Amino acid sequence: MxxxxxxxxxxxxxxxxxxxxxxxxxxxxxxxxxxxxxxxxxxxxxxxxxxxxxxxxxxxxxxxxxxxxxxxxxxxxxxxxxxxxxxxxxxxxxxxxxxxxxxxxxxxxxxxxxxxxxxxxxxxxxxxxxxxxxxxxxxxxxxxxxxxxxxxxxxxxxxxxxxxxxxxxxxxxxxxxxxxxxVLEWDKNHSEKTTLIAKSPAEPISEPGLKPIVPTPSVMAHRSAAKSLTETETEVVYSSGRNNSGYQGAAAYEQKELSAAEEIGAKVAESWLASTTQSDVVELIADKPQLPPEIDRTLLKDCAQVLGEWKTDQQIIRRTLRGAFWEYLDKIM
Missing domain, CATH: 3.40.50.1010 (5'-nuclease)
Structure with missing residues (x-):
C-alpha cells in the first residue's frame, strides 16, 4: 500500500x-x-x-x-x-x-x-x-x-x-x-425596494429605476388563498412570540429552543431578502405559505448547526422556523 x-x-x-x-x-x-x-x-x-x-x-x-x-x-x-x-x-x-x-x-x-x-x-x-x-x-x-x-x-x-x-x-x-x-449585509433600502411588489397592484411603483411588475391573475389568486390560510391558522403557523402561541406551559428549555428557532428563521429571511430580486419576491408570495426547497433546506441546516439534527427533526421546531421566516417578511411588507 x-x-x-x-x-x-x-x-x-x-x-x-x-x-x-x-x-x-x-x-x-x-x-x-x-x-x-x-x-x-x-x-x-x-x-x-x-x-x-x-x-x-x-x-x-x-x-x-x-x-x-x-x-x-x-x-x-x-x-x-x-x-x-x-x-x-x-x-x-x-x-x-x-x-x-x-x-x-x-x-x-x-x-x-x-x-x-x-x-x-x-x-x-x-x-x-x-x-x-x-x-x-x-x-x-x-x-x-x-x-x-x-x-x-x-x-x-x-x-x-x-x-x-x-x-x-x-x-x-x-x-x-x-x-x-x-458578503451580505442587510440593506434596508434594497429590502424596501424588493418588497414593493408585494403591495396592492393598484399602487404604482414610483421608485426611480424600478420596472413595475404586474402580478398575473394566477399569482393574485395564490396570494389571496395564502393570505386566507395564514389568517385562519395564525396561531399554528407563527411562533411562540405571540401572546396566544399555543406553546404556553412548555418546559423552559423548550421555550429556549423555540426562541432560537425564531431567531434562525428571521436571520435566514434577512439574508435572503438582502440579495433577492422583485421577481423572486413575487414567486415566494405566490406560493405562501410553502417555501422553495433551497430556503427550507437552509432553515433546517442552520437550525441543525444550533440545536442539532435531532431537535431539528421535531415538527414544532420546523413550524417555528418557517413561521418566523414569514413573520419577518410580513413585518417589512
Missing part, C-alpha cells in the same frame, strides 16, 4: 459549516468561498499532521443533471483536485453524492493507493464504507470543524460515523476564517 494520504470532501457539509461560521447562515449566496486557499489549507493541515504527501483531493458536490457549473470548473482546475458530481433532485435534494464518495473511498483502499484517508463529512450513511476501507487496511480519519460544546468536539457529525472512524481531527479556525467571507 502506498504510504500517502487521500482527502475526501463532502462540499455541502464543508461549505455549510464554513458559511455558517462567518455569515451565521448556510445560504450560499450569503458568503464567498475561496476554494483554492481552502483546499490548499486542508492539504497542508493533513501533511502537517501526518508528514505524508497527498494522492489527491476528491471534491463531492451536486448540480442540475450532474453537469459542471462554472464554480465546479474552477475547483476542478485547482491542482490535485478531482471533482465528482451528483445530481440535484426536483425538490432540491442531493442525489448520488454519498454513493460516489463511498465507492471512491473503498476503491482507493482496495487499490492500495493510499494508507490514510481524511474524510470531511458527517453523514452516517458513510459508516459502512469507512468500515470496509478499514478492513482493506486503510486508516480513516474524520476531519471536522471544531465545536467545543459538542460531545464529539466537532459540528454536525453523526455519532455512528464518529465511532467508526479511527480518530477525529479538526480544520484550523484560522483557515476557515480566511477561506470564507461574508
Amino acid at each position: 502506498m504510504i500517502q494520504t487521500a482527502i475526501f470532501i463532502d462540499a455541502g457539509f464543508l461549505l455549510s459549516l464554513g458559511g455558517h461560521r462567518v455569515a451565521g447562515t448556510t445560504l450560499r449566496s450569503a458568503f464567498i468561498t475561496h476554494y483554492e486557499s481552502l483546499v490548499r489549507g486542508i492539504v497542508q493541515t493533513v501533511k502537517r499532521n501526518t508528514g505524508l504527501n497527498n494522492l489527491r483531493v476528491y471534491w463531492y458536490d451536486a448540480s442540475k443533471d450532474g453537469l459542471f457549473t462554472e464554480h465546479h470548473k474552477r475547483i476542478g482546475l485547482v491542482p490535485g483536485v478531482k471533482v465528482r458530481l451528483g445530481r440535484i433532485s426536483y425538490n432540491g435534494e442531493q442525489k448520488g453524492v454519498d454513493l460516489r464518495l463511498a465507492l471512491d473511498l473503498v476503491g482507493v483502499a482496495r487499490n492500495r493507493s493510499a494508507s490514510i484517508a481524511y474524510l470531511v463529512s458527517g453523514d452516517d450513511d458513510l459508516a459502512e464504507a469507512v468500515e470496509e476501507a478499514q478492513d482493506l487496511g486503510m486508516k480513516v480519519v474524520l476531519l471536522g470543524v471544531a465545536k467545543p460544546d459538542s460531545r464529539l468536539g466537532v459540528a454536525s457529525v453523526a455519532e455512528h460515523l464518529a465511532l467508526t472512524a479511527d480518530y477525529i481531527e479538526t480544520i484550523p479556525d484560522q483557515l476557515l476564517d480566511s477561506a470564507f467571507t461574508q
